[in-house]
Amino acid sequence: MIARLEALRLLRSRRPLVAALALLLFLALMLVGFWTYAESRTRGAANFEYTYENRSYFNGLTFALYAFYFGFVLLLPVFAAIEGGAQIAGDRGAGLLALLLTRPLSKPRLFLAKAALAAGFVTLLTGLFLLVALLIGLFAVGWGPLRLYPGVLQMTDAPQFLARDEALVRFLLAWPAASLALLAPLSFSLWISTLTRSAVNAVGSAVALYLVLHVIAEVHFFERLRPWLFTSHTAYWRGLFAESIDWREAARHALSLLGFTALFLALGFRRFRRREEG
Amino acid sequence: MVKLLVEATALCKRFGTRWALQRVDLTVAAGELVALVGANGSGKSTLLKLLAGLLRPDGGRLTVAGHEPWREREAVMRTTRFAFAPPALFEALTGREQLVALASAGGASVAARGREVERALAALGLAARADDRVRTYSFGLRQRLTLAQALLPLPQLLVLDEPTEGLDPVAVRELRGLLRRLRDESGIAIVLASHLAAEVELLADRLVVLEEGRVAFAGPVEELLAGQEEWVLAVDRPQAAAAALVAAGFTPRPARERDRADELRVAPRTGTGGASGLPLARLQELLGGAGVVLRECHRDRPRLEEALLARAVATPGAPEPER
Amino acid sequence: MGRGAAVEAVLWVAAAAFFGSAWFGRPSADGAAAGGMPGDLAEAAAGNRAARAQAGLLRVITWNVGGSRDGWPRPFDHDDLDRLAGVINHLEPDLLLLQEFRYGTDWPALRDRLRDEGPYVKASGDIAIVALRGELHGGELVGNVAIAEWRIDGRSIAVGNVHASAWSARERRRLIGGAVDRLFAAPGTARLFGGDLNLDVGQRSDLFSGDPGSDVAIYNWVAARLTDAGAAAGPTAEPDRRLDYLFTSPELRALHARVLPDHRGPTMDHDPLDLLLAPR
Numbered sequence: 001m002i003a004r005l006e007a008l009r010l011l012r013s014r015r016p017l018v019a020a021l022a023l024l025l026f027l028a029l030m031l032v033g034f035w036t037y038a039e040s041r042t043r044g045a046a047n048f049e050y051t052y053e054n055r056s057y058f059n060g061l062t063f064a065l066y067a068f069y070f071g072f073v074l075l076l077p078v079f080a081a082i083e084g085g086a087q088i089a090g091d092r093g094a095g096l097l098a099l100l101l102t103r104p105l106s107k108p109r110l111f112l113a114k115a116a117l118a119a120g121f122v123t124l125l126t127g128l129f130l131l132v133a134l135l136i137g138l139f140a141v142g143w144g145p146l147r148l149y150p151g152v153l154q155m156t157d158a159p160q161f162l163a164r165d166e167a168l169v170r171f172l173l174a175w176p177a178a179s180l181a182l183l184a185p186l187s188f189s190l191w192i193s194t195l196t197r198s199a200v201n202a203v204g205s206a207v208a209l210y211l212v213l214h215v216i217a218e219v220h221f222f223e224r225l226r227p228w229l230f231t232s233h234t235a236y237w238r239g240l241f242a243e244s245i246d247w248r249e250a251a252r253h254a255l256s257l258l259g260f261t262a263l264f265l266a267l268g269f270r271r272f273r274r275r276e277e278g
Numbered sequence: 279m280v281k282l283l284v285e286a287t288a289l290c291k292r293f294g295t296r297w298a299l300q301r302v303d304l305t306v307a308a309g310e311l312v313a314l315v316g317a318n319g320s321g322k323s324t325l326l327k328l329l330a331g332l333l334r335p336d337g338g339r340l341t342v343a344g345h346e347p348w349r350e351r352e353a354v355m356r357t358t359r360f361a362f363a364p365p366a367l368f369e370a371l372t373g374r375e376q377l378v379a380l381a382s383a384g385g386a387s388v389a390a391r392g393r394e395v396e397r398a399l400a401a402l403g404l405a406a407r408a409d410d411r412v413r414t415y416s417f418g419l420r421q422r423l424t425l426a427q428a429l430l431p432l433p434q435l436l437v438l439d440e441p442t443e444g445l446d447p448v449a450v451r452e453l454r455g456l457l458r459r460l461r462d463e464s465g466i467a468i469v470l471a472s473h474l475a476a477e478v479e480l481l482a483d484r485l486v487v488l489e490e491g492r493v494a495f496a497g498p499v500e501e502l503l504a505g506q507e508e509w510v511l512a513v514d515r516p517q518a519a520a521a522a523l524v525a526a527g528f529t530p531r532p533a534r535e536r537d538r539a540d541e542l543r544v545a546p547r548t549g550t551g552g553a554s555g556l557p558l559a560r561l562q563e564l565l566g567g568a569g570v571v572l573r574e575c576h577r578d579r580p581r582l583e584e585a586l587l588a589r590a591v592a593t594p595g596a597p598e599p600e601r
Numbered sequence: 602m603g604r605g606a607a608v609e610a611v612l613w614v615a616a617a618a619f620f621g622s623a624w625f626g627r628p629s630a631d632g633a634a635a636g637g638m639p640g641d642l643a644e645a646a647a648g649n650r651a652a653r654a655q656a657g658l659l660r661v662i663t664w665n666v667g668g669s670r671d672g673w674p675r676p677f678d679h680d681d682l683d684r685l686a687g688v689i690n691h692l693e694p695d696l697l698l699l700q701e702f703r704y705g706t707d708w709p710a711l712r713d714r715l716r717d718e719g720p721y722v723k724a725s726g727d728i729a730i731v732a733l734r735g736e737l738h739g740g741e742l743v744g745n746v747a748i749a750e751w752r753i754d755g756r757s758i759a760v761g762n763v764h765a766s767a768w769s770a771r772e773r774r775r776l777i778g779g780a781v782d783r784l785f786a787a788p789g790t791a792r793l794f795g796g797d798l799n800l801d802v803g804q805r806s807d808l809f810s811g812d813p814g815s816d817v818a819i820y821n822w823v824a825a826r827l828t829d830a831g832a833a834a835g836p837t838a839e840p841d842r843r844l845d846y847l848f849t850s851p852e853l854r855a856l857h858a859r860v861l862p863d864h865r866g867p868t869m870d871h872d873p874l875d876l877l878l879a880p881r
């Protein structure tokens with residue numbers, strides 16, 4: 001089965017190890033930043049003149065959310081782009097695509113197997129990141145209720161409170177939601193990968209375009225463009241940490257992301273199907 | 279009726295404004311080994327990729343095992359195997375894993391897959407290194423592994439691109455024996471693209487010579503070499519001998535790489551000769567008159583490599599094919 | 602149709618289906634603005650003070666009625682007096698917190714235009730607390746901080762109105778923190794705190810803030826003590842900033858909060874924030 005071959009290749013490649021190490025390093029840096037910030041700002045005090053940064057506000061769940069928030073913005077889409085770029089362009093550049101296509105293997109099956117494997121990898125990576133972040137939060141800081149305030153994370157306009165167990169359920173929901181969000185940059189990268197012979201070019205282009213779209217989606221002047229940019233929807237999983245989840249809004253964003261995913265897959269597959277491998 | 283596994287008629291392929299193949303006709307029958315030769319850029323690789331359905335023809339008609347490769351690639355691959363050069367392999371897998379994976383991609387059962395893999399490993403002398411990662415293989419081993427995957431399972435048509443590149447002489451001889459067995463015992467049709475004329479001369483039933491995307495010759499090797507017989511004369515004074523021969527109306531032929539310094543070649547002429555058909559007396563008289571001693575005289579014909587080299591004299595660019 | 606073409610067609614159809622579903626599921630413009638207020642309460646908040654009084658509800662509006670020109674703030678312009686009075690007469694709030702409003706020069710002119718007779722006013726600096734129903738008592742009036750006791754419907758509510766600095770985060774922190782401390786020290790069984798806090802802790806960072814992180818901290822501090830009742834109302838000033846707030850203690854349940862974007866005068870640069878409260 002082609003899926004088994006691709007899975008074996010992925011496991012034997014360095015990509016999973018590099019991704020895992022990069023995420024661990026990121027979490028370590030977040031932890032260091034977390035500790036030094038809490039220490040310097042609060043010195044363990046309950047109140048600090050007209051500012052409020054109590055130690056109980058920063059617990060392991062807050063750490064995990066912070067870490068996942070920034071990891072999702074900065075790291076996970078890059079790994080999704082790397083995976084997408086490696087699948088088609090990488091194989092083409094190494095002559096492996098021609099090798100596979102000289103077996104009785106249809107192009108649809110090959111393309112979809114690669115896409116599915118990449119999606120599975122990104123999903124597992126996201127879950128691993130969340131799990132490790134939560135465990136680090138548990139052992140390094142300790143879990144507690146999750147309190148959110150407007151501010152740095154821009155996750156809420158009003159204070160939110162989630163009891164510990166409820167917060168853990170939200171983290172569990174965030175895993176498939178965030179994974180779904182990453183399917184769009186992954187399929188975007190897969191499409192770019194069908195346009196070039198070089199994996200480096202594919203990954204670089206995909207990451208660069210993703211960052212450009214991400215910035216555009218955040219800049220006020222492009223407000224009208226936002227619904228048409230997939231990067232505007234990828235942060236929808238944050239809504240799962242509100243006291244009252246707006247399921248309709250979450251579903252709307254999820255459907256948009258699935259639409260973008262299907263669109264990029266269609267574009268990529270069309271190119272892959274028609275392209276000569278000379 | 280002979281079963282034709284490859285039928286190409288007026289096949290054309292263009293890259294941009296450059297025609298890589300122009301009105302190429304090709305047939306390959308079951309149990310036949312057809313060698314594809316030509317200089318770099320003559321269109322050999324393009325033709326093989328068209329057979330594999332990796333490229334789309336821009337003109338003409340092509341079927342492999344009764345299917346159009348570009349449109350029905352999967353169907354073609356059920357009966358055809360390819361081994362392209364340079365070898366493209368999954369570096370992180372072992373040799374055995376590579377073959378098992380590729381055999382699986384063909385939909386074979388687990389048991390059948392296992393037997394075929396072991397047979398292919400044995401046939402290509404890879405059994406001892408089968409469990410090592412491909413990234414540790416030398417070029418020659420990679421070449422062998424590429425050939426091994428082309429035998430999974432045994433196809434009706436085998437297309438090989440420079441299969442002996444990187445192989446040591448022993449391995450080359452073993453491969454030639456394998457190809458002969460496949461052709462003769464299994465009735466497999468083989469298309470072999472090669473730069474090594476010696477190999478082609480030993481194996482090919484038919485030869486197709488490509489020059490600038492066109493078929494310059496198609497037929498048995500013997501046919502290509504026919505009419506190219508030469509006389510080789512060993513003399514003490516080659517220059518004087520050459521002048522005398524030209525004056526007498528003989529047509530000199532270019533020296534071959536394997537010729538000695540005192541040898542020269544001329545085109546045969548009918549005349550009174552001995553048992554070898556050479557007019558020895560006439561030549562001795564002619565050369566003696568020029569003060570040249572004829573030491574030795576024998577018939578020769580060019581090897582295939584020499585014949586091909588002679589054909590590869592630069593010619594002006596070919597016109598566009600008629601469409 | 603070959604298998605490849607079929608797969609491609611499926612992907613295109615799937616993309617269209619997902620996008621179509623997302624499109625039809627988008628919120629309507631009306632729904633987003635209304636805030637989901639029940640119909641009978643909508644009627645109550647639409648301006649009928651008597652009905653509100655009967656229902657035991659309170660309507661509170663905070664409004665920075667000043668403007669700006671070329672980036673510099675300007676106080677309330679008397680060209681908008683009729684506008685301001687018209688809005689107050691139409692909306693009939695029970696309590697009004699005004700900023701960039703000078704009691705000495707602006708109040709007499711406004712008072713003459715109001716339908717209500719004898720509203721209570723407590724003012725300081727460029728802010729004023731105007732009670733159009735009930736009474737204001739006591740008061741700590743220091744600079745741009747005004748704290749007073751609002752007695753209404755048998756209740757005593759400590760009210761605070763501030764206009765914090767638009768320039769210095771440190772000044773904002775000092776003023777807001779001090780005002781909240783004084784609010785909790787003031788008499789009253791409930792607390793209501795609001796005004797133009799110039800805190801931008803919403804989606805975009807404020808170009809004028811000296812230290813956005815400090816704004817976050819002071820907001821968090823206040824929010825830990827009081828509930829941000831206007832959180833869902835949206836921005837009150839261009840381009841996309843929420844600068845005006847109303848915080849309540851647990852004794853005051855916020856039923857509805859909204860920004861009224863069509864009420865500002867030509868010289869103003871803030872929209873009023875309108876809050877409907879139900880004392881517990």
